[in-house]
Amino acid sequence: MNRRIPVFTDDPGWHGKRLQQAFAARGYEAVFISLKDCQLNLQPNEVGIKIPGFEDRLPDGVFVRGVPGGTLQQVIVRLDILHALTMLGVRVYNDGRAIERTVDKAMTSFLLHLNAVATPSTWVCESREQAHDIILRETMAGRTLVIKPLFGSQGQGVRRLEHGIPFPVPMDEHVDGLYYLQGYVDSGEGVWHDHRVFVINGRAVGAMVRHGSGWVNNVALGGRCEFLPASGEIADLALAAACAVEIDYCGVDIIRDRQGRLYVLEVNSIPAWKGLQGVVDIDIAQALVDDFLGKLGSEQSMRAVVL
Numbered sequence: 001m002n003r004r005i006p007v008f009t010d011d012p013g014w015h016g017k018r019l020q021q022a023f024a025a026r027g028y029e030a031v032f033i034s035l036k037d038c039q040l041n042l043q044p045n046e047v048g049i050k051i052p053g054f055e056d057r058l059p060d061g062v063f064v065r066g067v068p069g070g071t072l073q074q075v076i077v078r079l080d081i082l083h084a085l086t087m088l089g090v091r092v093y094n095d096g097r098a099i100e101r102t103v104d105k106a107m108t109s110f111l112l113h114l115n116a117v118a119t120p121s122t123w124v125c126e127s128r129e130q131a132h133d134i135i136l137r138e139t140m141a142g143r144t145l146v147i148k149p150l151f152g153s154q155g156q157g158v159r160r161l162e163h164g165i166p167f168p169v170p171m172d173e174h175v176d177g178l179y180y181l182q183g184y185v186d187s188g189e190g191v192w193h194d195h196r197v198f199v200i201n202g203r204a205v206g207a208m209v210r211h212g213s214g215w216v217n218n219v220a221l222g223g224r225c226e227f228l229p230a231s232g233e234i235a236d237l238a239l240a241a242a243c244a245v246e247i248d249y250c251g252v253d254i255i256r257d258r259q260g261r262l263y264v265l266e267v268n269s270i271p272a273w274k275g276l277q278g279v280v281d282i283d284i285a286q287a288l289v290d291d292f293l294g295k296l297g298s299e300q301s302m303r304a305v306v307l
């Protein structure tokens with residue numbers, strides 16, 4: 001039994017420290033490693049993946065706390081490493097497929113739609129003409145749209161297509177040749193807010209309301225956090241979203257319109273929880289580590305039974 005667990009991250013920070021403490025509390029050592037430093041090593045008699053510090057024996061599991069951005073080739077190989085580890089029997093948490101499905105807002109939206117989980121109307125297209133037609137049609141019908149970068153996070157590049165704002169050009173850094181358009185959900189002009197629900201293993205373990213100073217409510221942009229009981233219809237919707245993208249744990253963003261209807265905005269597979277930790281009692285890092293370690297145990301014993 002290997003008591004060392006790689007935590008993939010390029011920036012351990014506060015979250016890394018919390019995870020390290022939570023692993024230590026269970027007798028494990030968390031080792032911070034960048035996915036950039038891992039390698040495919042496909043020689044005869046080699047296991048195939050080299051993780052620094054784990055050359056002799058692959059770990060039982062890895063905790064993914066960050067997949068660094070890069071060129072398309074670099075990102076694909078970083079994900080290849082996660083997929084390959086899963087294929088080699090290493091428990092990857094969250095696994096590469098779940099990270100792919102959720103980092104890509106288009107696939108998340110599709111899966112929510114497919115599974116009848118309430119989410120705002122969304123359109124994704126490359127053609128500027130098609131995007132133009134959608135925006136024109138929706139605006140004429142009195143509806144407002146938002147445009148988001150496909151791989152965005154922390155509210156960066158999320159914009160409302162207001163009347164009079166020039167139509168975003170494909171070269172715009174946040175458009176990057178792709179239009180992800182979504183119906184704007186009005187949570188209350190001047191009292192903007194949305195909800196974040198933290199789901200671990202099919203259970204809503206914590207939730208908060210985020211009050212933004214504008215309509216983009218991310219904590220990274222100054223959204224103020226307030227405790228929200230992790231129960232009732234908001235929790236149920238978050239669980240349905242987590243189930244739709246098949247994920248071990250996630251942070252689900254949910255917004256309520258003025259008529260009281262709830263919509264899932266996105267699912268985060270590498271969510272920050274510093275803001276949430278400030279308003280809930282449960283130790284989120286410990287809950288994550290315990291779920292992860294519990295899954296290691298069960299999968300190892302399952303493998304033992306199969307063998």
Ligand SMILES: Nc1ncnc2c1ncn2[C@@H]1O[C@H](COP(=O)(O)OP(=O)(O)O)[C@@H](O)[C@H]1O
Nearest residue numbers: 152153154155156182183184185215216217266
């Ligand atoms: N369709 C929408 N209607 C209203 N507000 C939205 C919509 N989409 C995003 N927002 C606001 O912008 C924030 C960031 O959007 P989100 O989809 O969560 O992307 P990010 O990955 O950047 O967090 C949300 O938390 C919410 O406050």
Ligand SMILES: [Mg+2]
Nearest residue numbers: 154155253266
């Ligand atoms: Mg978000």
